[in-house]
Every structure is written in C-alpha cells, then in structure tokens.
Amino acid sequence: GRSLVRGRRPSPRPKPGVAAAPPMSFVSWSAGLQRVVDALADGLDVATNAPVESVTAAEPGAVHRYHLVVGGPTPRTLDVDGIVLATPGDVAARLLRHLAPAAASPLTQTDRASVATIVLAYPRRVVDALPAFRGTGVLVPSSVGSLLKAATFLTTKWPQLDHPEWYFARLSAGRAGDARLAGLDDDELLARVRRDLRTFIGLDVAPRHVHVQRWPDAMPQLTVGHPDRMTTARAALPAGLTITGSSYDGVGIASCLTAAARAADTLLDQLAELDRAIPSTRPDRTAAQGDTPA
Ligand SMILES: Cc1cc2nc3c(=O)[nH]c(=O)nc-3n(C[C@H](O)[C@H](O)[C@H](O)COP(=O)(O)OP(=O)(O)OC[C@H]3O[C@@H](n4cnc5c(N)ncnc54)[C@H](O)[C@@H]3O)c2cc1C
Structure with missing residues (x-):
C-alpha cells in the first residue's frame, strides 16, 4: 500500500538488437523496516530480553508438552503445548542437545x-x-x-x-x-x-x-548439503516442535517469511494430530494456556 516505496535502480543501457529488460527496483517501507517487526508483533504477547535457556519434554500425562526455562532480567518458566524455534541454528542446537540430539547435530554444521x-x-x-x-x-x-x-x-x-x-x-x-x-x-x-x-x-x-x-x-x-542436513534435523524433531529462520531455510526476509508460515502450519497440523491421538487426557488448550507467550 502507501507505506511501500520503490528504490531507484538504474537499468542497464539496452544493447543494440536486444530487447530491453523491464526495469527492476528494490522495495521497502517508507517508515523503515522496523514497520515489519512492529506489524508482526502487533497483537502478540512478546517478551524481549528473555532468552530461552532450556527446553525439556514434560512428564508423560502433564497438561502441557514442553517446559521452557527463560532467563534475562525476569527469569521464569513456561509450560507450553507447541514450540516454533526461530533462533539462530547454533542456539537451536544448544537448546535441542538433550531433547533431540540427532536434530541438534546437523544444526551445528552451518x-x-x-x-x-x-x-x-x-x-x-x-x-x-x-x-x-x-x-x-x-x-x-x-x-x-x-x-x-x-x-x-x-x-x-x-x-x-x-x-x-x-x-x-x-x-x-x-x-x-x-x-x-x-x-x-x-x-x-x-x-x-x-x-x-x-x-x-x-x-x-x-x-x-x-x-x-x-x-x-x-x-x-548455507553450503552444499545444507537442505539434506535440514531434512535430517527436522526428521529427528519431536512432535510439537518446529524450527524456522535464516539458519535453516534461506537468508533473506522473503525466505524467512515463507518458511515461518510453513513452520506454523506444520506445528498446527502436528498439534491437531497429537490431540486426535490423545483427546481425553488434554483439557481445552485455550483455557489452559495462561501466560504462554506467542
Ligand atoms: C546487515 C544485514 C543486512 C541485511 N539486508 C537484507 C536485505 O536487504 N534484504 C533481505 O531480505 N535480507 C537482509 N538481511 C538478512 C535478513 O535480515 C535475515 O536473514 C533475517 O532477518 C533473519 O531472520 P531470522 O528471524 O531467521 O533471524 P534473526 O532476525 O537473527 O532472529 C533470531 C532471533 O532469535 C533470538 N534469540 C537468540 N537466542 C535466543 C534464545 N536463547 N531465546 C530466545 N530468542 C533467542 C535473537 O534475539 C533474534 O531476535 C540482512 C541481514 C543483515 C545482518
């Protein structure tokens, strides 16, 4: 809309006898890229300066599936049903080291x-x-x-x-x-x-x-063999946990947005599948979520 601007990009001089390519330009936001971050965060409960220090699987039968320890100035713990891990690959590898070692290992190779x-x-x-x-x-x-x-x-x-x-x-x-x-x-x-x-x-x-x-x-x-390493890592992730971001699916905001939407869909499918498998032990998720962050 009105908030988008096109950057100037001089087209190369056309060569004689060769049809000129359509002029290309870059696109950004007139108020700066921060606008994207603000729009994404709008309406979500976002905690900043709150690094996740560990992710563990909850005991069988627990109401929620994962347990997060969050550090920073206001340390706390969170019990959650599903996780999209959108951290850099080395951080994800550290968080998954015990929970899913076979997923963590390929993530250390980038x-x-x-x-x-x-x-x-x-x-x-x-x-x-x-x-x-x-x-x-x-x-x-x-x-x-x-x-x-x-x-x-x-x-x-x-x-x-x-x-x-x-x-x-x-x-x-x-x-x-x-x-x-x-x-x-x-x-x-x-x-x-x-x-x-x-x-x-x-x-x-x-x-x-x-x-x-x-x-x-x-x-x-992202070097030769990267897609295969990511396939290996994803196959070893436990249900209800997905990874997304530039370390996995391509550097660049367009790649990150596409991959994030895919990760969210995958997670929702997995959660629905898990709920179908064990419907009776799980209370209504929306009622049980408490202060689960977005
Ligand atoms: C200088 C520069 C210029 C760029 N220019 C362009 C461009 O013009 N066009 C383009 O398309 N792309 C550009 N890129 C690339 C693009 O910005 C990145 O690929 C993209 O922002 C990566 O997004 P991400 O969410 O995967 O990672 P990040 O934006 O790095 O997000 C990872 C997040 O994880 C958080 N985190 C880390 N550890 C933890 C933890 N333990 N717990 C919780 N959170 C944690 C970090 O704080 C961070 O917010 C540029 C990148 C750089 C550095």
Whole structure:
C-alpha cells in the first residue's frame, strides 16, 4: 500500500538488437523496516530480553508438552503445548542437545559470517557533485580483498531519504572467511572503510554523523548439503516442535517469511494430530494456556 516505496535502480543501457529488460527496483517501507517487526508483533504477547535457556519434554500425562526455562532480567518458566524455534541454528542446537540430539547435530554444521553496517551522513552540498552518487551504490567482489564489501548510496536509492540538508550512505563490511572485523574497534573500522571508499569512488569528505552497527554471526552460510542436513534435523524433531529462520531455510526476509508460515502450519497440523491421538487426557488448550507467550 502507501507505506511501500520503490528504490531507484538504474537499468542497464539496452544493447543494440536486444530487447530491453523491464526495469527492476528494490522495495521497502517508507517508515523503515522496523514497520515489519512492529506489524508482526502487533497483537502478540512478546517478551524481549528473555532468552530461552532450556527446553525439556514434560512428564508423560502433564497438561502441557514442553517446559521452557527463560532467563534475562525476569527469569521464569513456561509450560507450553507447541514450540516454533526461530533462533539462530547454533542456539537451536544448544537448546535441542538433550531433547533431540540427532536434530541438534546437523544444526551445528552451518558456519556464520559477522557483518557490520556503517551509516554516514554528509552535508549534502559538499558531496552532491560527486559522480558516484548518481548511482545507487557499489558492490566489491571478495577477490579485491578490501574490508568494504558494499556501499549503498541511500539518498540516491530511496526517495524517503532524499533530504535537503544531508546525504546518507551505508557501508557494509565483513563476509564469510574474513575475520578482520572482530579485531577492529569502531574507529579503526570507520577509518578502514573510509579509506576503501576514497579508493573506489574518490570520496574524501569527513562524514558529520556516523552510526556503526555490528551484526555478529548474523549471516548463515548455507553450503552444499545444507537442505539434506535440514531434512535430517527436522526428521529427528519431536512432535510439537518446529524450527524456522535464516539458519535453516534461506537468508533473506522473503525466505524467512515463507518458511515461518510453513513452520506454523506444520506445528498446527502436528498439534491437531497429537490431540486426535490423545483427546481425553488434554483439557481445552485455550483455557489452559495462561501466560504462554506467542
Ligand atoms: C546487515 C544485514 C543486512 C541485511 N539486508 C537484507 C536485505 O536487504 N534484504 C533481505 O531480505 N535480507 C537482509 N538481511 C538478512 C535478513 O535480515 C535475515 O536473514 C533475517 O532477518 C533473519 O531472520 P531470522 O528471524 O531467521 O533471524 P534473526 O532476525 O537473527 O532472529 C533470531 C532471533 O532469535 C533470538 N534469540 C537468540 N537466542 C535466543 C534464545 N536463547 N531465546 C530466545 N530468542 C533467542 C535473537 O534475539 C533474534 O531476535 C540482512 C541481514 C543483515 C545482518
């Protein structure tokens, strides 16, 4: 709807005799991606800063099937009927270690890359004439060896960031097999990516504002054999527990949303099946749920 915006993405110049491809563009939300998180959380009971520390199966005959120990500033325990484990794979592996070791083991085999983004704001009148900023960004292949992996010229790319006073750019650093990020503090990181930016596009202006955001271990590296490992893991999960997220079904928000819907459907089917198998021992679930979080 109105809250969606399309980013600018210059189409390549058509080659003579070749039909031009339709112009492509990126899509986001005019108020930022936080809008998606807010919409997903709307109407749910969400506890933040509340890491699950353990998941155990309840005693046979117990009202609920699983027992969760939740840590953080307000530790508590929860008894629940079903679980969608949407944590990173290494966390899921730890939580499933005793409950489902054959499911946990394949989940430990996915490497993860740490990345950082650095958002910079330049006084617009100082950088506006820079030819590179007519494009929407640069991508740097790993063969170049630079710390800078990509630069997105936000003000050119997104209409909502076309600000009269400021020009915004976002730099990305860190990729699979490159451990340099962890050894740099924010100032060193900034100095290195600014140097790369000078080399690649000739920008030698000091930014007026900087925000460094680190994403440790955020990018699962789905290598050859990954789908088979996930099939093995899922086959070993107990009924009433599913896994979903970028560690399992593909990095990228579209993949995560599709996989999450599938995981929820699977869980509901399993719960219905379990209820059919043992109808008499289970009280009405809706009445018994208490403070079960969404
Ligand atoms: C810098 C960056 C840029 C990206 N850009 C794009 C993009 O432009 N387009 C795109 O499609 N994708 C992009 N991605 C990828 C996309 O953001 C991710 O793949 C996606 O958000 C992963 O979602 P997820 O729910 O699987 O994992 P996460 O969002 O990592 O969620 C996992 C959650 O589990 C929680 N958790 C961890 N341990 C516990 C515990 N013990 N108990 C309870 N909770 C726990 C964490 O706090 C976290 O909230 C980007 C990723 C990064 C890092």
